[in-house]
Structures are given as structure tokens and as C-alpha cells.
Amino acid sequence: MLTHVVFLLKRRAAAQSWQRALIALLLGAMVFATDGFGAAALDANNAVTLRGADAFKVLVGNTLRSVGDSKLIPTFRYFMTERLEYRCRGWDPSAVTRKDIKLYGEAGGCELVVVSLKEGRLCESHQYEQCQDHELKLTFARRSDPTKAADGEAVGLVTLPGTDGTVTALIDHDLIKGKYELIKGNGTIFPSFDPVPKPELLQPDTLPSSLLTQDSARTPRSAGLSDAEATSRIVGNTMVLLGRDGKPDGRAGEYYSPDGRIVVISIPAPTEGADLAHPSAEGAGSIFINRWKVENGGLCRTENDEPTKFICAVSACVEVPEPPGDHAAPRYCAGNSGIGSHAYIAKGNPFRFDFGKSKRK
Numbered sequence: 001m002l003t004h005v006v007f008l009l010k011r012r013a014a015a016q017s018w019q020r021a022l023i024a025l026l027l028g029a030m031v032f033a034t035d036g037f038g039a040a041a042l043d044a045n046n047a048v049t050l051r052g053a054d055a056f057k058v059l060v061g062n063t064l065r066s067v068g069d070s071k072l073i074p075t076f077r078y079f080m081t082e083r084l085e086y087r088c089r090g091w092d093p094s095a096v097t098r099k100d101i102k103l104y105g106e107a108g109g110c111e112l113v114v115v116s117l118k119e120g121r122l123c124e125s126h127q128y129e130q131c132q133d134h135e136l137k138l139t140f141a142r143r144s145d146p147t148k149a150a151d152g153e154a155v156g157l158v159t160l161p162g163t164d165g166t167v168t169a170l171i172d173h174d175l176i177k178g179k180y181e182l183i184k185g186n187g188t189i190f191p192s193f194d195p196v197p198k199p200e201l202l203q204p205d206t207l208p209s210s211l212l213t214q215d216s217a218r219t220p221r222s223a224g225l226s227d228a229e230a231t232s233r234i235v236g237n238t239m240v241l242l243g244r245d246g247k248p249d250g251r252a253g254e255y256y257s258p259d260g261r262i263v264v265i266s267i268p269a270p271t272e273g274a275d276l277a278h279p280s281a282e283g284a285g286s287i288f289i290n291r292w293k294v295e296n297g298g299l300c301r302t303e304n305d306e307p308t309k310f311i312c313a314v315s316a317c318v319e320v321p322e323p324p325g326d327h328a329a330p331r332y333c334a335g336n337s338g339i340g341s342h343a344y345i346a347k348g349n350p351f352r353f354d355f356g357k358s359k360r361k
Contacts, residue, residue: 047141047157052120055138056082063187064158064180066090073105076188077180079115084195084267085124086287087111088188100308102189106261107307109288110190114270125271126284137161140182151185158182190287191353195267197250200350201240227298234299235292238346241266248344251285255349262290262301263353 050058059079063086066075073093078086088110093101114125123131139159146155158180186192234256241252251267268285292301293310300312 047139049137049139051137052135053117055136056117056122058138058140058158058182062185063183064160065154065183065187067157067179067181073101076110078110078186078188078190080186080192081195083114083116083270085113085115086188086190087113087284088190103291103302103307105189106289107302107304109264109286109304110188112266112268112285112287114268125268128271146184149184152187153184154181155184156182190289191263191355193265193354194352197267198350198352200348201238201250201253201346202248231294231299233345237348238350239343240346241343253343253346253351254290255351255353256292257349257353260291260293262292263351264288264290265351 059077060082062079064075064077064079068074071092071094072090075090076086076088078088080086089108091105091108093104096104116123116129117136118131120135121131121133122136123129137160140156142156144153144155149155160177160180236256236258238253238255240248240250241254249269251269252265254262254264256262265287266285268283288304290302290304290307291310292299294300295310295312298312300310302308302310
């Protein structure tokens with residue numbers, strides 16, 4: 001009898017050991033690989049709570065889409081990298097016609113926020129760095145196999161609990177807590193891009209040959225470009241915004257995509273060392289989209305406040321640098337561009353905007 005009891009105890013211990021091993025295997029699969037997902041995520045009936053680095057790995061490279069009010073455009077939070085998040089706030093489209101919803105969504109844009117994980121807490125920079133009071137925690141319930149999901153597909157439900165924010169907090173805690181669908185990859189209508197400043201952004205386009213051949217004594221301070229020349233010089237290239245010191249920092253500009261979109265971007269810099277007493281002048285960055293077209297030979301574009309209205313006769317000119325012989329730094333001005341005269345044109349798409357990684361085109 002004693003032998004039988006010992007045998008049963010051994011069997012029970014073995015079964016418990018096997019169960020513990022299975023749970024460890026399932027939880028281990030949630031310590032996500034580089035694409036954010038393991039090979040055997042849990043299903044909706046077996047939701048798992050993750051903390052700290054394991055929770056952060058679920059977010060990086062993927063998108064949270066808020067769920068709740070079907071009448072509202074949801075909030076999107078795309079953690080593009082371990083350092084940068086798109087924060088696209090939800091809004092009420094009731095005053096907008098259905099065909100214009102996307103245009104208004106593009107013009108509304110998203111904040112770009114510097115994020116990091118420190119001691120398991122989610123930290124964000126917006127004039128100064130602030131971390132959540134508690135360790136990052138989320139509950140994930142799988143709906144489909146994340147390893148087989150295509151970009152843009154909802155793979156599960158994420159629940160983020162509320163945090164104990166303070167009155168002085170710059171982080172919008174209402175935006176952090178709640179239920180979200182987890183979208184694989186970039187689930188926004190905005191392009192992915194390379195946030196690292198590129199040398200091409202610091203290389204202005206050359207001056208028009210008509211100005212280069214003029215005698216320096218007779219070279220005008222600025223010269224207007226014809227509609228055709230303005231269009232050919234701007235479309236397919238990037239207007240680079242100069243900083244407060246009059247110099248480019250490689251983080252702000254607007255790209256005139258050949259497909260008719262104008263991607264306007266300002267990439268934020270980390271506010272390291274800034275605090276409540278000495279905040280940085282640097283706020284969150286932003287990304288939004290305007291549109292351009294050519295009408296009667298002239299370049300027309302939309303603006304944020306009226307995304308369906310094209311403003312035509314967009315004038316463009318070039319300001320000759322002083323001294324005139326210094327052809328390395330021409331300054332361009334484009335009327336109605338939102339950039340003003342403190343900019344220059346850089347060739348191509350140095351930010352590497354890629355709409356192919358956005359599944360809500």
C-alpha cells in the first residue's frame with residue numbers, strides 16, 4: 001500500500017512538473033523575438049500578463065489600436081523602434097464627410113515621442129523625461145498566430161492598466177490605459193521612416209545655372225523660379241527646415257512625394273538632463289500629410305486647417321548666399337509651404353519614408 005502511495009505521489013509530482021514546464025514554455029514564448037512575437041503565443045482563453053522588458057517587447061515594432069467607441073476614429077500608438085513612438089490621437093469624424101475622413105486624419109497627424117524603458121518603467125520625453133510610477137504591465141490575449149500574421153493584421157487584445165499620474169504630468173495617462181487591439185507592424189496611415197539623421201539632409205541642392213553664371217556684382221539677392229522650375233525642383237525632393245540658429249539639424253522638413261503627398265516631419269531629440277525645474281525647449285515631434293497637385297502649370301498644395309482645399313500659385317524663389325560665390329548653401333523659399341524662407345532643398349527622400357510598411361494607406 002505504501003509503495004502504491006509513493007508511486008501516486010511520484011506520478012502527481014511528475015504531472016505537476018510537466019505542467020510547470022508547459023507554463024514556462026508558453027511564457028517563454030512571450031519573451032518575444034526580434035519581430036515581437038514568439039512561436040507559441042497564448043490564445044484568448046489563456047491571456048498572460050507581462051511586465052517590464054517582456055511587456056515592452058510586445059509593443060516595439062507593432063501598433064496599439066484603441067477599442068471601445070465605434071463612432072470615433074481610434075487612437076493609434078505605433079512603437080516604431082525602441083526609442084520612438086507614433087501617438088495618433090482618436091477623434092470624432094461626425095463633422096467630416098466620409099470621403100474626406102482620411103484627408104483630415106492625415107492633416108491631423110501624429111505626435112512623435114521619444115520613449116525608453118528604465119528599470120522596467122516606460123519613460124517618455126516631452127520637454128523633460130518622465131517615467132511611469134510603476135513597472136510597465138500589460139495583459140495579452142491572442143486571437144491569431146502572430147508568427148503567421150501579415151503586417152496590419154490584428155493578432156490579439158492588449159490591456160494596459162491605469163497609472164498613478166501626477167497633476168504636473170505631461171504624459172496623457174488616459175491615453176496610456178485601456179484596451180487595444182495589437183496590430184502587427186505599422187497599423188497607421190503614416191509612413192515608417194529612418195529616424196537617424198542622414199548626411200543627405202545636410203547637403204543643399206545646387207543653385208540654378210542661371211544664377212551661377214552671373215557676375216557676382218550683378219547677382220540679385222533672390223530670384224523667383226518659374227512654375228515649371230519650382231515644380232521640378234520641389235517634387236521628389238525634400239524642403240529642409242532650418243533650426244532656431246539658422247542651421248539645419250537633419251530632423252525637420254517636408255518631402256514632396258511624386259504620388260501627390262507632402263510628408264511634413266519634425267523628429268524629436270531626447271531631452272536628456274531636463275527636469276521640471278529646467279525643462280527643455282524641445283517638445284514632442286510630429287508627422288502629418290498634406291497634398292500637392294499641378295494646376296494650370298502651377299504648384300498647388302493643401303494645409304492642415306483646410307486639408308481638402310488646394311492653395312495654388314505656390315511661389316518659389318532662391319536666395320543667393322553671401323558671399324554670392326559660396327554656392328554650397330543656397331536658401332530656398334516656397335510661399336504657402338508652411339516652411340517660409342528658412343529652408344533649402346535636399347535631393348530625394350533622405351528620411352526614407354516608406355508607405356509600404358503602413359497598411360492603412
